[in-house]
Amino acid sequence: MTTPIQVCCALIERAGRVLIAQRPPGKHLALQWEFPGGKLEPGEDVATALHREIQEELGCDIKITAALSACEHRYDAVTIVLHPRVAHLTAGSSEPHPHEHVALRWVALAEIAEIDLAAADLPVLAAYRDLRKKASQP
Numbered sequence: 752m753t754t755p756i757q758v759c760c761a762l763i764e765r766a767g768r769v770l771i772a773q774r775p776p777g778k779h780l781a782l783q784w785e786f787p788g789g790k791l792e793p794g795e796d797v798a799t800a801l802h803r804e805i806q807e808e809l810g811c812d813i814k815i816t817a818a819l820s821a822c823e824h825r826y827d828a829v830t831i832v833l834h835p836r837v838a839h840l841t842a843g844s845s846e847p848h849p850h851e852h853v854a855l856r857w858v859a860l861a862e863i864a865e866i867d868l869a870a871a872d873l874p875v876l877a878a879y880r881d882l883r884k885k886a887s888q889p
């Protein structure tokens with residue numbers, strides 16, 4: 752069995768919505784939607800990798816506000832361990848632009864079920880829904 756690839760991703764929140772990005776054609780999971788992020792480089796921790804990836808992919812700066820549990824997912828060709836973080840854009844950040852994705856969308860949780868999300872992201876989404884539900888309870 753091959754060693755899993757460590758991948759970080761950010762659930763960037765704004766005004767009750769979360770940013771999702773559509774993967775380019777010709778890559779693994781072509782045209783599916785994901786949370787922006789990417790592979791950790793050797794020796795990198797999740798936060799460092801995520802700040803780097805978000806700068807490279809979207810040209811913006813984030814502040815991480817919460818960590819969700821890591822989830823392992825086995826695709827046919829590769830196994831990944833996804834390390835999700837909840838975040839928001841910093842006050843001085845540029846607007847996100849899709850440098851490496853086909854498209855970006857800010858989606859409400861109520862509409863995200865309709866989106867063709869990468870399979871590894873489904874448990875991430877469930878954990879995020881729980882977090883938001885707990886936060887809204889008195």
Ligand SMILES: Nc1nc2c([nH]c(=O)n2[C@H]2C[C@H](O)[C@@H](COP(=O)(O)OP(=O)(O)OP(=O)(O)O)O2)c(=O)[nH]1
Pocket residue numbers: 758759760778779780784785786787788789790791829831833869870871872
């Ligand atoms: N960034 C990201 N990758 C995800 C998510 N869900 C999911 O299954 N993946 C998979 C897709 C890829 O197989 C892997 C991440 O690889 P990537 O291709 O985005 O990584 P990278 O940005 O470092 O790109 P590259 O150097 O391989 O071109 O994790 C997600 O929400 N965000």
